[in-house]
Structure formats: structure tokens, C-alpha cells
Amino acid sequence: MNRRWWLSVGVFITVLVGALSVYLYLKATPYQAEIDHGPTPEAQANPYLAAEHFLRKQGLTVGHANSLDVLPSLDPHQHSLLLLGDRYNMTPRQIDQVMNWTRAGGRLLFVAQSLWDEKTGQSNDLLLDRVQVHQSLSKDLKEPPPDILDDPFPKLTKLYLEDENAPAYASFDTAFHLEDPNNLAQAWANSGKATHMMQLKHGLGSIIVVTDADLWKTPAIAQYDNAWLLWYLTADTRVTLLFNTDHDSLLTLLLRNFPQALIALIALIGLALWHVGVRKGPLLAPASKGRRQLQEHLRASADFMLRRSGQHSLLQALQQDILRRVRHRHPGFEQLGVAEQWLVLARLTGQPTRAISQAMSPRPKQRLSSAEFSRQVAHLQTLRNTL
Structure with missing residues (x-):
């Protein structure tokens, strides 16, 4: 019975499709239409x-x-x-x-x-x-x-x-x-x-x-x-x-149609230049640590500071170092007057008050001669070394 039921369903579907096809054939009206696809x-x-x-x-x-x-x-x-x-x-x-x-x-x-x-x-x-x-x-x-x-x-x-x-x-x-x-x-x-x-x-x-x-x-x-x-x-x-005598250049055409390929080409050329430009010779041996004397380093540092900061800054740095040492040895030094500070410095260093005054007084900003600058530095170093 199951087989006969499926056969009946198949016949019914076939008849229905055939009837629908005949109906559409009788109702359909053929016509011609032009489709405009634009210019070639x-x-x-x-x-x-x-x-x-x-x-x-x-x-x-x-x-x-x-x-x-x-x-x-x-x-x-x-x-x-x-x-x-x-x-x-x-x-x-x-x-x-x-x-x-x-x-x-x-x-x-x-x-x-x-x-x-x-x-x-x-x-x-x-x-x-x-x-x-x-x-x-x-x-x-x-x-x-x-x-x-x-x-x-x-x-x-x-x-x-x-x-x-x-x-x-x-x-x-x-x-x-x-x-x-x-x-x-x-x-x-x-x-x-x-x-x-x-x-x-x-x-x-x-x-x-x-x-x-x-x-x-x-x-x-x-x-x-x-x-x-x-x-x-x-x-x-x-x-x-x-007509049309002005043509786009090759670069313009490449940028318009193949921008990714052009960027990749430029990157490839850059990598190639970087690769060629890398040096492939033997590595240099580390420089010897003892090739410079300490005195040379100190002199080079002093020359650099002199060119960069000037004479006035170097002299002022020495004066500040002297005052820092005096305050450490004589508490309350910064509260004294200038004349009393000079007396304290003279007592601690054994130098005359006049020499202390010349060394610790503010210096004018005009450039000193090499001899005068060396004398001032030597005098301040003497005072600092006695403290």
C-alpha cells in the first residue's frame, strides 16, 4: 500500500506540473526588448x-x-x-x-x-x-x-x-x-x-x-x-x-592601475639598497682602555667646559665649592656678614684677608687673559685645598 500511495503522489505531481505548464504557455506573450549597455x-x-x-x-x-x-x-x-x-x-x-x-x-x-x-x-x-x-x-x-x-x-x-x-x-x-x-x-x-x-x-x-x-x-x-x-x-x-595627443605617462598609468605593485617595487628597491649598503668587512677590535692617560681626560674635560660654559662659570664653581667647605667646618657661616666671612676664611686657610677678598669677590663677565685666568684658578684651588 505504501508503494501505491507514492505512485499516486507522483502521478498527481506530474499532472499538476503539466497543467501549470500548459496554462503558462497559453498565457505567456512573447515580446522583444532592447537593452542599452552603454557605449562600447x-x-x-x-x-x-x-x-x-x-x-x-x-x-x-x-x-x-x-x-x-x-x-x-x-x-x-x-x-x-x-x-x-x-x-x-x-x-x-x-x-x-x-x-x-x-x-x-x-x-x-x-x-x-x-x-x-x-x-x-x-x-x-x-x-x-x-x-x-x-x-x-x-x-x-x-x-x-x-x-x-x-x-x-x-x-x-x-x-x-x-x-x-x-x-x-x-x-x-x-x-x-x-x-x-x-x-x-x-x-x-x-x-x-x-x-x-x-x-x-x-x-x-x-x-x-x-x-x-x-x-x-x-x-x-x-x-x-x-x-x-x-x-x-x-x-x-x-x-x-x-586627437588625444596628450597621453598619460607610464608612472601615471602605474599609479592609477597598479598602486600596490608600485609600492611593493619601491619597498623592494629600498631593501636592496639597504642590503648592498651594509658593510661586510672584519669587525674592529675594541679600543684599548689604557690608550689615554687620566691627565689627558681631565684636560679634555676642562677644555670642553671652558668652551661651553666660559671662564666666569668655572671661577664661580670654584668659589661655590670653597663656600660649601667653609659652611661644613664653620656652622653659621652663611649668617655672617661679608667682612666677617673673609676673616673666617683667613683664619681657616692662613691667607691674608686681602687675598681672600680678591679671590672670592664676584668677577666681571668680560673675558680674562690666559695668565690672569690661570692665576685666579690657582689661587682658588689653593684656598679650597687648605680647607
Whole structure:
């Protein structure tokens, strides 16, 4: 019976699970969902990745470089070089190389990175100064004419083309303005108040200066005509994007990613230096205790005390020692007057009162001659030895 009972329980559980499965199958509704895992590591490392993909879709050959070391290998003919990264460490020699490359037929596009200083007559952007274009703040400009104030999109930069009724719109940063003091620009693009893009002729090539390149980063490149503008500026050329030229040093990378290993390495180097620095020669034999005479030790001690405390302190110490011995031999000595104390000392030592007075009187603090100091010491020692 026990076996039949367990068989019934098993059949019941099987039927219950089957019924539940059929119910869930009939009630369940399949659907599709997209899960956003964020940008890929490649997109995080390259803010212009979408721009590169877009240009490749337009049939352009696009490359990416991290430094100007690739410049000698780039043929300037029908080639666009986009300097989109930080250029504050760019040397005058590198600027000459870039300008010569452009003069030979290259198309150069770079971002103005510094404001023009009227007092110094230059900016911190050597390349911008070389092409004689100035950058300033748009807020410092005069207010535009009334007809421009009617612009429906004053924050967007307009690029007008021939045979086109409407301009192309780009979202340059309107906080900055480009100036062409020498009237070298052949084309430009303006917002409602300022200029944000200029194109200049340079030898067989051309130079394009923009106030910023954020409109070509992800996801701003998909807004307005930003992507089209990038294609228009690089059309019919091979493209090399150069950015992220400032790399972290090896020490910075180690501190950021392997701080414990770096600390262990420093400790290991310190232990190694300590081990190498330990002397391994024979031990020195103990110095002989009889190598100095007692007289030498006493003289050395006296010289040290004389240099450290001076003559006055030594003479005063002898006088105090004499008074201590007198108080021991003549109770109540400290209660006597000075003249009576001198008489007691004269009686105990057999020295005249005048000699006692000269020896025990307070001495001036000025330095005595060696002969006078020796005489005073000898006299006080004579008095102390007779007590």
C-alpha cells in the first residue's frame, strides 16, 4: 500500500506540473526588448568614432592618429588633416611641418584654442597666430544690426552655398568668435552674432579654422547638418583625424592601475639598497682602555667646559665649592656678614684677608687673559685645598 500511495503522489505531481505548464504557455506573450549597455569601450576611447563611421559610409578613407609623427607619411595631395585634440604642447618645428604640408596641397582643419591678447599681440595658440586669425569672446562684440536680430536661429551657425536657397545649419559653440584682421579668409560661417568657421588659402592647399569640434562628437554629430558639414569640408579627400595627443605617462598609468605593485617595487628597491649598503668587512677590535692617560681626560674635560660654559662659570664653581667647605667646618657661616666671612676664611686657610677678598669677590663677565685666568684658578684651588 505504501508503494501505491507514492505512485499516486507522483502521478498527481506530474499532472499538476503539466497543467501549470500548459496554462503558462497559453498565457505567456512573447515580446522583444532592447537593452542599452552603454557605449562600447571603443566609443568611450574615441569621441569621434561616429564621425569616422559616417565619413566611411560616404566613401572616404578615414584614418586615426595620436601624434604628428605620421605627417611625413601622409601625401598632402587630396588629403585632409583634422587636428581636433589639444595642441598646447605643439612645438614651432611641428607647426612648420604642418604648414609646409598644407602648402604642398593638403587640407588642414584645426580648432582655435586660445583667445587673442591685445596687450601682448599674440595668443597661446602658435598655429592660430601663424595663420593670422584671432579668437575672442562673442560677449565682447557689439550688438548686431536690427535685421540680424530677426534671425529665427541665432544660436546656429549658417553656411550659405551657391545655388542653394537655404543655408546649412551647424551647432558650433557660439561663445567664441573668429576675426580675420588681414582679410585673408575666402569663406566663413556665422551665427546670429559671431563667426565660427573660416577658410583660408595657403599655397596649393587650404586651412579651415573652427571655434570648436564638439559638434562632430557623439552624439552631437547627428544633430542639424553637423555630419553633412564634416563631409562637405573633407569631400574628395582621404581623412586623417588627429586627437588625444596628450597621453598619460607610464608612472601615471602605474599609479592609477597598479598602486600596490608600485609600492611593493619601491619597498623592494629600498631593501636592496639597504642590503648592498651594509658593510661586510672584519669587525674592529675594541679600543684599548689604557690608550689615554687620566691627565689627558681631565684636560679634555676642562677644555670642553671652558668652551661651553666660559671662564666666569668655572671661577664661580670654584668659589661655590670653597663656600660649601667653609659652611661644613664653620656652622653659621652663611649668617655672617661679608667682612666677617673673609676673616673666617683667613683664619681657616692662613691667607691674608686681602687675598681672600680678591679671590672670592664676584668677577666681571668680560673675558680674562690666559695668565690672569690661570692665576685666579690657582689661587682658588689653593684656598679650597687648605680647607
